[in-house]
Amino acid sequence: MPELPEVETVRRGLEPAMVGRVIARADIRRPNLRWAFPENMAARLTGKRVERLRRRSKYILCDLDSGETLLIHLGMSGRMTIAPLDGVAGDILGDFHHLHPAPAKHDHVVLDMDDGTRITFNDARRFGAMDLLDTKTAENHKLLASIGPEPLGNHFDGDYLAARLKSKNTPIKTALLDQNIVAGLGNIYVCETLWRTGIAPMRKAGTLSKKRVESLVPAIRDVLSEAIAAGGSSLQDHRQTNGELGYFQHSFAVYGREGEPCQNDGCGHSIKRIVQSGRSSFYCPKCQS
Known part of the structure; x- marks a missing residue:
């Protein structure tokens, strides 16, 4: 999708x-x-x-x-x-x-x-x-009315996200995929964001400190901005309007890289995959907690 x-x-x-x-x-x-x-x-x-x-x-x-x-x-x-x-x-x-x-x-x-x-x-x-x-x-409209703020917009900031996640008992991966909390995020970019911030996808959202929650905001913006600049990610069907592929998939740090080495210098561990709510989550067990 x-x-x-x-x-x-x-x-x-x-x-x-x-x-x-x-x-x-x-x-x-x-x-x-x-x-x-x-x-x-x-x-x-x-x-x-x-x-x-x-x-x-x-x-x-x-x-x-x-x-x-x-x-x-x-x-x-x-x-x-x-x-x-x-x-x-x-x-x-x-x-x-x-x-x-x-x-x-x-x-x-x-x-x-x-x-x-x-x-x-x-x-x-x-x-x-x-x-x-x-x-x-x-x-x-019923499809738009309950959608959360745009992650690249001014209404999405650390205070807002901390308030929305404060009482969440769901995994942080699941919470960030909730379109009522933040608009437009999907499986690929949440995996990449969590790796950049060192947060494990299975970590309960409500247990994260405000400082760690706040770190998600610039990471989300950076990942999305880099992906847009690369024309998105082409895994199966996505094409740009001129028919060309997107290229951000070549920059994935964790998504789809099960068994490959973590890209953090000195880590030495391999990327693991788990299934959460029917979707694959990719993460480094050493760098993310």
């Missing part, structure tokens, strides 16, 4: 191709993905100008001049691709459409922009989702 860096990478890739442009034609090629598309989705998108492209947790939000916001969730295998126009667009709506190849089997939503650029949502497993929300009340 794409985590915050992968979604942010896609958002940044889409922004120059979409913001300020009009959706000249929306082609909705099936009735649903994870759930049904909203009623008259193609008509509600066609002719609308994209005013802003933002991210909330693992969701991309596309604000339109109609007062509606297109919510996009990539799911497990969803990809957004950008195809520039091959040739010169005509003046009549639809002229440019034929200059692009026919949509592929899993191209479920196709947006032709007014400059001829094509934005395609491809999702082989169909675990992705799209919805149309009232922009003014979008943050109250």
Whole structure:
């Protein structure tokens, strides 16, 4: 499942191709993905100008001049691709459409922009989702209302995190994956953060000192920022909007490195893997406690 860096990478890739442009034609090629598309989705998108492209947790939000916001969730295998126009667009709506190849089997939503650029949502497993929300009340949508603060934002700091974890009897790994506590974190980046801070993933969140909790905040920000700069992590399906892989997986210190030596100088121990709530956790038994 794409985590915050992968979604942010896609958002940044889409922004120059979409913001300020009009959706000249929306082609909705099936009735649903994870759930049904909203009623008259193609008509509600066609002719609308994209005013802003933002991210909330693992969701991309596309604000339109109609007062509606297109919510996009990539799911497990969803990809957004950008195809520039091959040739010169005509003046009549639809002229440019034929200059692009026919949509592929899993191209479920196709947006032709007014400059001829094509934005395609491809999702082989169909675990992705799209919805149309009232922009003014979008943050109250059932998928967004209970999400915690953005880890790269000003509302996420040591005092906030210490207060949220103070009484938690769950493992710190589980607590940081809770989207109600902090937005967008997933398995990969929590494993990497805990290694950097020397905290074992099975450690009960409420037993950590405030100093150790506070150390998580800059580590989370550093890990996420480095991953975004690398285009995210490509383990299975993630691709950037230009089709290229992300490269942060080459910088993993612990994730997926079971049995390999810890990268801390002088450690000498090997990375171990345990299963927590059905997910693999990777850590160094010497450096993390």
